[in-house]
Amino acid sequence: MKTDVVLAGVGGQGVLSIAAIIAVAAVDSGLHLKQTEVHGMSQRGGAVQSHLRMADRPIHSDLIADGTADLLISMEPMEALRYLPSLAAGGAVVTERAPLVNIPDYPPLDAVYAALEALPRVWIVDAEAIARDMRASRAANVVLLGAASPFLPVAAGALEAAIGVVFGRKGEAVVEQNIAAFRRGRAVTAAASD
Amino acid sequence: MERFVPLGNEALAQGALDAGLSGCYGYPGTPSTEIMEAVQRSPEAAARGVHRSWCANEKTALEAALGMSYAGKRALVTMKHVGLNVAADPFMNAAITGVNGGLLVAVADDPSMHSSQNEQDSRAYGRFALIPTLEPGNQQEAYDAAAYGFELSEKYAVPVLVRLTTRLSHSRSAVARREIQPERPLKLPANPQQFVLLPAISRRYYAGLLAKQADFEAEAERSPFNRYEDGPDRRLGILACGITYNYLMEHFPDGCPHPVLKIGQYPLPRALVARLVDACERVVVLEEGAPLVEELLRGFPVETGRVHGRLDGTLPRAGELNPTLVGRALGVEVPASAYAVPEIVANRPPQLCQGCPHGDTYRALNEALDGYARGRVFSDIGCYTLGALPPYNAIQSCVDMGASITMAKGATDAGLRPAVAVIGDSTFSHSGLTGLLDVVNAGAPVKVIVLDNETTAMTGGQPSPAHGHIEQVAIGLGVPAEHVRTITPLPRQHAQNVAVIREELAYEGVSVIVARRECIETARRRRRAGA
Ligand SMILES: Cc1ncc(C[n+]2csc(CCOP(=O)(O)OP(=O)(O)O)c2C)c(N)n1
Ligand code: SF4
Numbered sequence: 001m002k003t004d005v006v007l008a009g010v011g012g013q014g015v016l017s018i019a020a021i022i023a024v025a026a027v028d029s030g031l032h033l034k035q036t037e038v039h040g041m042s043q044r045g046g047a048v049q050s051h052l053r054m055a056d057r058p059i060h061s062d063l064i065a066d067g068t069a070d071l072l073i074s075m076e077p078m079e080a081l082r083y084l085p086s087l088a089a090g091g092a093v094v095t096e097r098a099p100l101v102n103i104p105d106y107p108p109l110d111a112v113y114a115a116l117e118a119l120p121r122v123w124i125v126d127a128e129a130i131a132r133d134m135r136a137s138r139a140a141n142v143v144l145l146g147a148a149s150p151f152l153p154v155a156a157g158a159l160e161a162a163i164g165v166v167f168g169r170k171g172e173a174v175v176e177q178n179i180a181a182f183r184r185g186r187a188v189t190a191a192a193s194d
Numbered sequence: 195m196e197r198f199v200p201l202g203n204e205a206l207a208q209g210a211l212d213a214g215l216s217g218c219y220g221y222p223g224t225p226s227t228e229i230m231e232a233v234q235r236s237p238e239a240a241a242r243g244v245h246r247s248w249c250a251n252e253k254t255a256l257e258a259a260l261g262m263s264y265a266g267k268r269a270l271v272t273m274k275h276v277g278l279n280v281a282a283d284p285f286m287n288a289a290i291t292g293v294n295g296g297l298l299v300a301v302a303d304d305p306s307m308h309s310s311q312n313e314q315d316s317r318a319y320g321r322f323a324l325i326p327t328l329e330p331g332n333q334q335e336a337y338d339a340a341a342y343g344f345e346l347s348e349k350y351a352v353p354v355l356v357r358l359t360t361r362l363s364h365s366r367s368a369v370a371r372r373e374i375q376p377e378r379p380l381k382l383p384a385n386p387q388q389f390v391l392l393p394a395i396s397r398r399y400y401a402g403l404l405a406k407q408a409d410f411e412a413e414a415e416r417s418p419f420n421r422y423e424d425g426p427d428r429r430l431g432i433l434a435c436g437i438t439y440n441y442l443m444e445h446f447p448d449g450c451p452h453p454v455l456k457i458g459q460y461p462l463p464r465a466l467v468a469r470l471v472d473a474c475e476r477v478v479v480l481e482e483g484a485p486l487v488e489e490l491l492r493g494f495p496v497e498t499g500r501v502h503g504r505l506d507g508t509l510p511r512a513g514e515l516n517p518t519l520v521g522r523a524l525g526v527e528v529p530a531s532a533y534a535v536p537e538i539v540a541n542r543p544p545q546l547c548q549g550c551p552h553g554d555t556y557r558a559l560n561e562a563l564d565g566y567a568r569g570r571v572f573s574d575i576g577c578y579t580l581g582a583l584p585p586y587n588a589i590q591s592c593v594d595m596g597a598s599i600t601m602a603k604g605a606t607d608a609g610l611r612p613a614v615a616v617i618g619d620s621t622f623s624h625s626g627l628t629g630l631l632d633v634v635n636a637g638a639p640v641k642v643i644v645l646d647n648e649t650t651a652m653t654g655g656q657p658s659p660a661h662g663h664i665e666q667v668a669i670g671l672g673v674p675a676e677h678v679r680t681i682t683p684l685p686r687q688h689a690q691n692v693a694v695i696r697e698e699l700a701y702e703g704v705s706v707i708v709a710r711r712e713c714i715e716t717a718r719r720r721r722r723a724g725a
Contacts, residue, residue, distance in 0.1 A: 010542065027199050027368055036365040037201070038308070046544030061444035062365035062437065065517040067529035081539045089532035102545065107538035115536040 002055035003153045004064045006086045009075030010100050011046050014141030017166060018073065019050040021145060024162035025154040026054045034059045045102050047079060054153050073148045075141060076100045077112045077124065084119075093122040094148040094189065096140070098129070123147060123189050130184050139181035146185025156186060198369050200232070202336045202362035205369050206300060207232035207270075209340030214375040216267035216295070217245035219255035221624065222653035223274030224309040225363040226302035230272050231654075242377065248650075250659040251595075251624040252277035256284040256299065263297040263353075264389060266381030268344050275303040275316050276594065280625065282319070285353070289323040290391060290399045292351040294383045296344030302358040305482045306514035311575070311594065313512065315483030320355040320460055324403055326410050327355040327460040328419060329436040333367040335419065335458060341372065346413065350406055359482045361514065362437050411461050419458030422466050427451040430524065431474030433467070435487060438480035441520040445528075462490060471500070478523055479503035482515055545580060551647050551711035552578040554683035555691070556588040559614070559643065562695035570610055574598040574626075576618035576652045577713075578645050589616055596625030599633060599642055606638040612699055614641045620650035623660035627667065633704050634672035641698050642668075642706045647713035655716040668706040677705040684711065 005022070009015035016037055026033045034053045051064045066085050072093045074080035080095040087093065095116065099109060116122050127143035142163065149159055163178045200208060207229045210218070218233040220226070233239050233246045245262070249255035252273040262269035271281075278285060278301050285299065301319075304310040320327030328343050330336040336358065343354040387395060414420055432450070434442045435457045443450065455470045457463075471477055471491065477500060479488040488503035502508040508523045509515065521528035546553050556578075559571070573579060573589035574597060581588040591601055598621075602613035617626050622644050633640045644664055650656040660667055668678045679698060681691045691709075698705035 011544070023199060023366060024197070027197055032368070033199065034365060034367045035199075036361060038364070045542070045547070047542045057447075059367075060440040060442075060447075061517045062361050062367075062440060063516045065444065065521070065529060067531045078539055079542075081536050084533035084535055085531035087531075087533055088529070091532075103540055103542055105540045107540060111536075111538045115538065119533070 001153060002053070002059075003071065004069045005052040005054075005071045005073060005152070006064060006069045006083050007050040007052060007073050008079040008083050009048055010079060010102070011048050013075040013100070014138075015048050015050060015075055018141050018145045019052055020166050021142075021159060021162045022052055022152060022154070024165050025158040028162065029154045029158045031056060031153065032059050034062050036062050047082060049083060071148065071151045073144065075144060077116060078107065081112065081115055090120050092151050093119055094144065094151065095122070095124055096127045096144055097124045098126070125185065125188055127185060131181060134177070134181060134184065136177045136181055139178050142178045142181040143185035146182040146187075147189045149182070149186050150189055198371060199366050200333060200337075200369055201228055201364055201366050202330070202333050202358055203228035203302070203364070204232040205333045205337040206330075206340055206356065206358070207236070208369075208371065209337035210268070210270045210298065210344075211236055211238055211244065212371055212374045213341035213344050214268050214377045215244055215270055216377045217259065217262040217269045218272065219245075219249050219259045219269065220272035221249055221252045221255055221277055222650055222656045223277050223302075224653055225304055225360040226272050226274045226277070226300065226358070227653050227656075228363070229270075229300055248656050248659070252281040253284060256281040256288070259297060260284060260288050260291075260293070263293040263295040264383060265295065267295040267378045269295060270298045270300060270340075272300045274310065275301055275314050276311060277301070278316055278319055280595070285319065286323050287391060288353050289325045289403060290396055291389045292399065292403075293347055293353055294351070294381070294388070295378055296347040297353040298340065298343045298347065298356055299353055300356040300358065302360065302363045303483055304360050306360075308360055311592070313483060315486060316355065316357045317460060317486055318484060320357070321486070323355075324407060325352050325355060326350075326413065327357055329357045329458050329460070330362065330419070331436045331439045331456065331458055332362070333365070333369050336362060337369045337371070339419070341375070342418070350409060352403070352406065357436070359437060359514075407461065411464060414459045414461055414463040415465055417459040417463070420463050420466060421456045422469060423450065423454045423456065425450050425452045425454065428453060428473050429475045431455070431470045431477045432524065433457060433470060433477060433479045433487060433491070435481040438482060438515055438520065441515055441517045442480060442524075444517040445521050445524065445526045457487070462487060467491065475500065477501050478508060480509070480515065480520055480523070485511075543583065546577060547714055549714050550577070551683040551709065551713065552581060552645055553586070554685060554688070554711075555643065555645055555709040556581045556586040558681075558683065558688055558691035559616070559695060560586065560588050561692045562699060563614070566699070570605070570612070571614045571616060572598040572602040572605070573616040574618060574621045576621055576645070577647075578616065578618055581616070595621050596629055599626050599629035599640065602640045603629065603633045603636060603638045606640055607636070612639040612641055614643065616643045616645060618651075619644055619646040619648065619660065619664060620658040622664065623658060627671065630668065630673070630706070631671050637703055639702050640704055641695075642704070643695075644706060644708045646708050646710040647716070648710070649713050649716040651713040651716060655713065655719055664708050665706075673704050673706050677701060677703065678708070679705070680708045680710055682711055683709045
């Protein structure tokens with residue numbers, strides 16, 4: 001068993017928190033893990049990505065080779081398109097619907113959605129809207145993680161425990177809110193992916 | 195089981211702490227920053243009182259680490275690759291003095307220049323200084339390199355270079371910790387002249403360093419970081435340095451059919467290399483950064499045609515390697531991308547944050563310079579380098595830390611008057627002060643604008659070394675007090691700020707304008723930490 005995941009988004013959207021939660025869950029589930037992060041730019045607003053590899057045997061490369069990712073999770077729809085060369089034929093894409101428009105030449109949204117919908121397995125999720133509806137705007141990333149969770153090789157319970165580990169410092173209330181966000185996200189795709 | 199899934203940088207830091215580290219020194223720089231940050235976060239380091247503060251620059255950091263080593267304790271100094279240029283003087287000379295307590299110089303290179311001005315390969319410095327160099331290939335090796343490196347350093351009384359690259363620095367994997375060693379006691383060098391590099395003494399020490407080269411090579415032959423893995427198909431042999439070994443093995447999950455020499459310690463183990471080259475028809479060399487090993491293997495001027503790598507196009511001459519590039523170089527079948535990037539995808543370059551003080555300063559500067567011919571604003575490295583791009587288009591240089599002030603001075607010497615130097619507060623403390631002294635001594639009409647966002651923002655908000663006394667420093671260096679001005683870069687102060695800059699542009703001497711407002715990201719983090 002081996003699952004390669006590319007995580008994408010824009011600086012400040014919480015991509016690395018998603019990566020951290022999956023990483024903790026994978027390690028605590030006894031899987032081998034490699035996870036690269038993009039660090040370095042403090043400024044917000046640039047494209048960021050992370051590669052996560054999980055397997056039941058040792059993993060060599062820290063990077064995912066082109067054309068081999070099983071899953072692409074993106075906090076932003078155009079960013080999902082940017083990393084398509086990583087995706088394996090028939091790989092799954094779970095992306096936020098709401099665009100983050102901070103550049104003058106952002107493409108027409110219709111074209112972005114059309115390119116996404118041309119893929120064989122894609123879930124465009126209203127994670128931000130769901131989070132806002134829950135009065136937990138900062139938890140949009142965890143809603144999206146919930147939506148992507150049926151495609152991950154770790155159990156929902158392990159991911160919820162990992163949310164506790166990663167957000168534990170911020171207190172009980174934040175953890176509970178994020179677990180609720182996770183469940184709302186998971187409900188979006190759970191039916192579709194069975 | 196304890197969960198320890200560190201970044202390569204964190205693994206090295208923990209390895210050093212577990213090996214009895216007494217002092218960590220450094221100046222921040224991507225991708226090296228998390229080494230010091232891991233030591234700073236460590237409860238053990240706090241409990242033990244391990245010294246763990248950022249320094250003014252890489253040179254001061256390396257010298258302080260050497261001082262800790264002089265006193266008999268184990269020291270670690272961290273920097274990014276270009277930082278080693280700044281620290282090159284103590285680095286080269288510490289190779290001659292040698293060390294007392296173990297000294298590790300951890301340098302993180304950035305092939306592909308993800309966030310750097312160049313992709314220089316620090317292994318060249320290790321060879322230049324004639325000291326052993328370790329190049330861990332995974333997180334466990336990064337952890338193990340610390341204790342092993344300290345031992346090597348103390349055994350031969352030399353500094354040891356640990357070379358990391360972005361990918362390992364910033365990638366996580368599980369690591370097993372080893373036994374925890376106590377810190378070393380304070381113990382001065384047995385030879386009171388060990389650190390006195392007078393020519394007559396230096397010549398003796400240099401001969402000693404040269405004599406140790408054979409030992410360094412023998413260590414590399416038996417090092418756990420170097421490994422010969424035989425394989426039946428000898429039409430091809432592969433020499434894989436550091437992390438490239440992972441990219442290689444990715445193609446052979448059940449074992450590589452070809453002989454492989456994995457290299458993680460230099461100087462190169464000649465016997466192991468000879469074994470590979472003798473056994474195989476062709477050899478492909480995989481290395482991140484410059485083709486240093488490949489050049490050695492090819493020799494000069496004899497070209498056997500059996501060695502392949504970055505120099506003959508088997509691999510790209512520049513840039514980071516990855517599994518796809520390595521697979522192609524070896525002729526194995528690699529998956530192709532199933533989907534291309536749709537044409538509509540636009541670039542999303544980093545930008546100054548909404549409300550960043552630097553933006554307000556650039557708007558004021560651009561307006562103040564209206565009426566002067568363009569091309570007179572020299573700048574430096576930090577968040578504010580984004581001022582070179584639209585919408586600001588405000589600066590015309592970014593070369594190396596501190597170069598704004600000194601390049602502006604040279605340009606005024608050539609007749610470009612006035613010239614402006616735009617420099618961040620951390621960069622100003624790192625290497626702006628000596629340049630400012632040159633400007634003062636020359637009386638050059640350089641207008642130095644210190645962008646004082648009260649932090650080292652670019653690398654994540656570390657403290658800024660001259661925080662709180664930039665004006666005093668400028669006056670102390672001889673800038674007339676009335677030409678040391680302070681402005682607050684805010685939209686509502688715009689007109690006043692333009693006026694101040696114009697006044698100073700009109701003055702025929704050196705001016706320093708401090709544009710002070712805290713970085714909003716740092717302020718946000720500080721509020722959160724306080725909350
Ligand atoms: C010799 C060297 N050391 C470190 C770095 C990494 N680096 C780039 S900019 C910077 C600091 C910038 O701080 P400051 O000048 O205060 O500007 P700010 O980012 O806060 O705007 C650092 C540490 C480098 N490029 N070169
Ligand atoms: S991190 Fe701070 S200095 Fe850098 S762009 Fe953002 S506000 Fe400006």
